[in-house]
Amino acid sequence: MDWAEDYISRCLRDIPKGKYRERLRRELSDHLAELAGDVSHAGRSEAEARAEALRQMGDAAALNEGFWAEWLRQPERLGYDLKRLFGGCLLAGVTFYFGMALVLIPLLIGNLFTLPGLMAGKASALQSGLNGLLEIAAGAALYAAAFVPNALYLRKAFRRRPRRPALVGGGLLLSWAVGKGSAALLMFPEFGFWNSADIARLLRNAELAWFRWPLVALSLLGCAALGWLFGRDRKRERTEETKDEA
Amino acid sequence: MRVDKELSKGSHELIILKLLSRGDMYGYQIVQQMALLSDRAFEMSQGSLYPFLHRLEREGCLTAYTVSESGRERVYYHLTEKGQGALATKEADWRNYTNAMQQILKGGAL
Numbered sequence: 029m030d031w032a033e034d035y036i037s038r039c040l041r042d043i044p045k046g047k048y049r050e051r052l053r054r055e056l057s058d059h060l061a062e063l064a065g066d067v068s069h070a071g072r073s074e075a076e077a078r079a080e081a082l083r084q085m086g087d088a089a090a091l092n093e094g095f096w097a098e099w100l101r102q103p104e105r106l107g108y109d110l111k112r113l114f115g116g117c118l119l120a121g122v123t124f125y126f127g128m129a130l131v132l133i134p135l136l137i138g139n140l141f142t143l144p145g146l147m148a149g150k151a152s153a154l155q156s157g158l159n160g161l162l163e164i165a166a167g168a169a170l171y172a173a174a175f176v177p178n179a180l181y182l183r184k185a186f187r188r189r190p191r192r193p194a195l196v197g198g199g200l201l202l203s204w205a206v207g208k209g210s211a212a213l214l215m216f217p218e219f220g221f222w223n224s225a226d227i228a229r230l231l232r233n234a235e236l237a238w239f240r241w242p243l244v245a246l247s248l249l250g251c252a253a254l255g256w257l258f259g260r261d262r263k264r265e266r267t268e269e270t271k272d273e274a
Numbered sequence: 275m276r277v278d279k280e281l282s283k284g285s286h287e288l289i290i291l292k293l294l295s296r297g298d299m300y301g302y303q304i305v306q307q308m309a310l311l312s313d314r315a316f317e318m319s320q321g322s323l324y325p326f327l328h329r330l331e332r333e334g335c336l337t338a339y340t341v342s343e344s345g346r347e348r349v350y351y352h353l354t355e356k357g358q359g360a361l362a363t364k365e366a367d368w369r370n371y372t373n374a375m376q377q378i379l380k381g382g383a384l
Contacts (some may be wrong), residue, residue: 058302
């Protein structure tokens with residue numbers, strides 16, 4: 029029943045793949061088949077039965093809205109959100125560390141795979157080899173390379189969601205925190221994180237550039253700004269503006 | 275017989291709970307029973323029944339189970355104890371509402 033599949037896929041246009049979508053597909057398919065069968069038994073042609081069944085089922089776009097509103101309240105939504113946030117962390121992590129290990133550090137220090145060297149030199153190689161402005165520009169480029177694709181990914185993953193700027197911004201912040209955590213983990217052997225004095229030294233004296241407070245503050249602000257920029261639903265805003273004008 | 279859509283919207287939940295209190299049913303069956311028992315007064319776009327059912331299930335008023343019938347997977351709904359309580363409350367509310375409305379429509383003392 030291609031006509032039914034086509035109708036059902038329009039009804040479920042915004043419902044992400046998962047148990048709820050599968051269940052809706054099954055229920056609607058059963059309902060349509062039985063409805064069309066009953067109309068057909070009443071003496072209508074097959075084409076008339078299809079048309080009548082679709083009419084009685086209702087407008088696909090309106091049903092999509094109802095199913096979407098219900099999906100937002102389904103327990104599986106939490107799993108969906110967590111998977112996307114985790115996916116965003118992976119994406120940001122991969123782009124950030126690949127960007128750092130394969131592009132930024134070789135470019136600035138001229139030595140491929142210098143992360144072990146960075147550790148051995150107590151993370152001073154990067155700082156000593158750069159002046160402040162270049163360092164900020166390089167850091168900004170690295171963050172942009174990692175966070176813009178992540179923001180685009182989260183924007184798509186949380187399409188049509190209420191409070192999407194908060195979701196995108198929160199996802200970016202999570203990626204940033206996970207990135208910081210990973211960096212800290214990588215530095216475990218060298219800095220001995222069991223020792224609180226080492227942590228304090230790392231944070232206050234900023235042995236690694238990206239642990240300095242101004243950069244931390246800039247990163248947080250950047251996440252919030254990107255969240256707002258990529259999370260806004262400009263199409264909906266434009267529609268509302270048009271409505272207001274009308 | 276037709277009832278104004280806006281008027282009937284608020285009563286769909288009560289109707290679904292009442293029908294399911296008579297026995298387990300699947301979506302199409304509920305719609306058919308609704309139309310039959312109300313002389314088609316409470317017809318709704320049939321697809322919009324499902325968000326209602328899923329909400330009631332999420333709230334614990336219904337449970338759902340799947341049965342294979344004539345090669346198709348069919349989802350049946352069952353009224354829970356909580357659903358029976360909700361039905362009793364809604365029936366009482368509805369009676370109060372209709373009684374009050376009757377009083378007004380009859381034109382009581384000023």
